Amino acid sequence: MKKLFNRRNFLKGGLATTAAAAVLKNSDSKAAGDFTGYPEGMGVLVDLTRCVGCRSCEAACNEEQGLPEPAKPFNDLSVFDELHHGQKRRTNEAAYTVVNRYDVPELDHPLFKKFQCNHCNEPACLTSCFVNAYTKTPEGAVIYNAKVCVGCRTCMIACPFYVPTFKYSSAFKPQIMKCIFCYDTRLKNGDAPACVEACPQEALTFGRRTDCIDMGRQRIRETPGKYVDHIYGEHEVGGTAWMYLSSVPFDKVGLNTHVPKEPIINSVKDFLAMVPMVLTIWPGLFVGFHLLATRKDRVIEMEKEKELAKQNEIDEKEEQV
């Protein structure tokens, strides 16, 4: 007879499994829980007090990303008065970044805010995507792979900043269109994105995300009263690579202050945790219900069988007699 395993092999196997489990568990616990961004991840600090609304960043982005030429040229400032459904301009398939003007009553001048993908640490688009089309690169960019995307647009639902847009105009090659931090052409090589380079006002500062936060804090500290004491994006939805400094409350410059402080995926974890439980508990539970519910029928059947057996016995005896 062949032995399937002896004691020594069993011990070896057991040890190996334990070791593997320990290693795997370790790497697991690193990935799950509180991911606060890649340590070397880059970011940009947007200082609203410095922006003059020249739209140079929009023009640079348009050129860098090879986007179609807009109807109005980039030096046309009348776009700031445009309203669509009562909303200011937003990103779309032809513009990865837009600048909007905000008239704040307390100030004697308007404020301008550049907006684009904020490149979250734990992006909602990425965590909601069921084909893994998104990647958060160690450099800090959230990039997108059009080759696997099916066009379900859940990322657009999930993004708390309304960033991803869809190329609705295309029937055969639609895809998600969004800022990718100039990953392919610049960030990969350690260069600043085109918009940052184009800014004449140094309203955009490119650097390591941690350094950007330091710099933001420094500016707040060194010029008391100039800024709201908060860096928008430091903690919003778990932290973003692009962050904002403002002289007025952030909701007055079109930044949603009601977004959760935790990554969006945390809102979904309750449900995700329930899934394996249903998968494992339901079968036993419901087969059990079935056995309970049909118990009476079974009892009746068994009694019938018994009676039948008895009858047979009697018959057999009679035959023998």
Place this chain on the structure above:
Amino acid sequence: MKLFSKERPEIPIVDHLKEDGTEWTIKEKLWLGLSISEYKKQFMRNPLNWLMILICSVGIPLIIGRFVFGLGWVTHASNDYPWGLFLGFGLFGMVPLSASGFMLGTTVELFGRKDFHSIERLALLNGLLGYFFAVIFLEVDLGMWWRLPYPMFVSLGPAAVLFLVAWHVATYLSVQIAEVLPALFEWCGWLKGKRVIRKYVLGLTVAGIILSTLHQGALGALFCYAPAKVHPLWLSINFQWIHFFCSSIFAGLSMVIVVSTLIKNGMGWRCDDEFLDNLDYVTIGMAKGASYAMITYLIIKIVAVAHDQEWSYLLTGWGSYYMLELAVAVVLPMLMFAIGIRNHWVKLIRFGALIAAVGIIWNRLNTSLICYNWQMYQEIPHWKEIWITVTVYSFFFMTYRFILYRLPIVYNWKGEK
């Protein structure tokens, strides 16, 4: 068909054999035993078919246009409202109404309530077709519709809620096909297949419960991705999945009551005595089940408001709308069911079921469209989008009717089983 079935004894077909002892061919069965000219006649006589022709004559070119010119040609191409009617109605509305399959499968096969046997197949078919057309709606909506199998085989993102929806809807669709196949096998006389499925029926039913719990819930959980967009009253991070699951129970049952009423009134010739005689009894039974689900749903909706401390929202305009929804779509049909069950007023139950079924679509549209981006602006779908939605729904209607006319769903097959 009503006329033909009166004039000719062999119609409707309920057996493999004709009056004279020869067998019906599959082709004859497909034509309902009529000659082509007779078939045409009955088709033209039905005003519903004219309505279908009208809808499709505009709708089919629109659908072709959607695939040739892109989604932007039929919708407002909104980046603020990425999901429109195709998903809001077609997926989020159709799926709960299709919960009937697993509900009655469970009742009959798992709990052994053979007294609901006469309605079981209709409920299973209702589930199968509802899911199938939800997938059709999804295909109309997907940007790259030809990549439907990608989440299964090409690029997997298993930590996403939609991944669960995709897998569960796909596997559940297969389970439902397996559950409805016996009717087809009886009809075309391939009994071996039926016996094979019969063996696995308990397994299929349990699989149905698991998959339904998870993906009905998952459809709700999808909105948990948008905690800052959906109005807080329609979104409960902790309980959203159970709200969606629980409401699908009475939605599915109400849908079967509605469909069976339509069948009884418009397709009486096709039903056999077992179906018609039992219908009032099973309707009352289903209404009982639905009322339990409704009261549970109502309570957990209130629990969610309490849990998230949202009482102050109830005093706003949105709050009134929310309470209106609960009052009309849940409390009203629940009371109608209760009174109907007590006094055996089946008509009242049937009317209540219609309200509940429409009410659930209203709830899903509220969550996905009306109260989505509640702080922004209201998106009103493009007329082409509405027309396509109606067209796909009429495909659903026609397929449903096509199958009911033929397969032994609301009647028992008289031939070998």
